[in-house]
Amino acid sequence: MTNNLYIQALNSKAFASFGDVLDVSGQPDKIINQGLCQRYHDRAEIDFSNGRSGISLFKAEPRNLPYKLDMMERHPLGSQAFIPMTYAAFLITVAQDENNTPAHPIAFLSEPGQAINFHRNIWHGVLTPLQGSGLFAVIDRIGPEENLEEVFFETPYWVFQENK
Amino acid sequence: MTNNLYIQALNSKAFASFGDVLDVSGQPDKIINQGLCQRYHDRAEIDFSNGRSGISLFKAEPRNLPYKLDMMERHPLGSQAFIPMTYAAFLITVAQDENNTPAHPIAFLSEPGQAINFHRNIWHGVLTPLQGSGLFAVIDRIGPEENLEEVFFETPYWVFQENK
Numbered sequence: 496m497t498n499n500l501y502i503q504a505l506n507s508k509a510f511a512s513f514g515d516v517l518d519v520s521g522q523p524d525k526i527i528n529q530g531l532c533q534r535y536h537d538r539a540e541i542d543f544s545n546g547r548s549g550i551s552l553f554k555a556e557p558r559n560l561p562y563k564l565d566m567m568e569r570h571p572l573g574s575q576a577f578i579p580m581t582y583a584a585f586l587i588t589v590a591q592d593e594n595n596t597p598a599h600p601i602a603f604l605s606e607p608g609q610a611i612n613f614h615r616n617i618w619h620g621v622l623t624p625l626q627g628s629g630l631f632a633v634i635d636r637i638g639p640e641e642n643l644e645e646v647f648f649e650t651p652y653w654v655f656q657e658n659k
Numbered sequence: 660m661t662n663n664l665y666i667q668a669l670n671s672k673a674f675a676s677f678g679d680v681l682d683v684s685g686q687p688d689k690i691i692n693q694g695l696c697q698r699y700h701d702r703a704e705i706d707f708s709n710g711r712s713g714i715s716l717f718k719a720e721p722r723n724l725p726y727k728l729d730m731m732e733r734h735p736l737g738s739q740a741f742i743p744m745t746y747a748a749f750l751i752t753v754a755q756d757e758n759n760t761p762a763h764p765i766a767f768l769s770e771p772g773q774a775i776n777f778h779r780n781i782w783h784g785v786l787t788p789l790q791g792s793g794l795f796a797v798i799d800r801i802g803p804e805e806n807l808e809e810v811f812f813e814t815p816y817w818v819f820q821e822n823k
Contacts, residue, residue: 528786531719548705549703550774550776551699580744630683634798637701
């Protein structure tokens with residue numbers, strides 16, 4: 496069945512063509528506060544065509560697997576970062592673009608402590624926590640212009656935990 | 660003993676002269692994602708004299724109370740937001756400015772799910788988680804100019820849980 500997706504582990508390399516993974520793997524860039532704090536510096540490509548940065552909070556309903564992916568969206572004017580405010584994994588769906596339509600979607604599962612930043616104009620599913628409070632900070636472009644494209648699938652995809 | 664500080668609950672009104680409290684109290688500004696996500700829109704005053712926005716991760720050692728506050732710092736070129744990535748309280752210390760020195764410090768304790776944004780040039784103590792992973796996302800100004808002033812107190816303050 497071609498419309499089944501199986502979750503992959505999130506990491507920077509696998510996610511590179513869609514966005515940035517923000518986590519504290521590897522060495523910190525700087526040790527601050529008398530040795531008591533590690534700074535992993537400037538890890539997201541914030542990219543706005545105009546407008547300005549804003550911080551908003553999203554509170555989303557946790558979802559269950561298998562998850563029905565029936566819509567994807569993109570933001571032509573700016574990147575969008577999702578920072579989980581609970582130490583919990585969340586589901587991330589992204590797709591390539593083919594003729595202004597999302598194609599070949601991929602599903603990633605984060606690890607607790609990972610945040611992500613979608614690059615500008617990357618197709619992605621809506622925020623889908625699987626557990627925890629569903630609370631996220633979102634850093635995205637604030638501006639008056641319309642910045643949302645949505646595509647609904649005729650046949651939805653189903654996202655499963657793992658390949659069986 | 661005048662150098663003892665007792666923790667106050669964090670809320671927008673009490674914190675207003677120092678920065679923004681980001682939480683999901685009150686009504687959301689918008690319901691998105693087919694009713695499954697509440698957006699609390701644009702809740703931080705991001706204020707940079709130049710440079711650009713960046714997202715960094717800080718991993719700080721959790722501290723214990725009473726906490727010795729022996730230094731405060733400020734960033735003359737930009738605001739700085741701290742987003743906890745664990746659903747846990749953290750300690751926030753701020754002060755007024757008197758002749759370029761921090762004066763009359765105040766200690767706040769957040770609730771789980773609250774983030775804060777220090778306004779530009781506000782005196783504050785270093786990041787002080789009290790529990791959890793110590794992992795935070797930080798949205799601050801990225802730029803080459805020096806953006807840190809520190810003042811060490813001759814007599815440190817001690818921060819206690821509550822007024823006894």
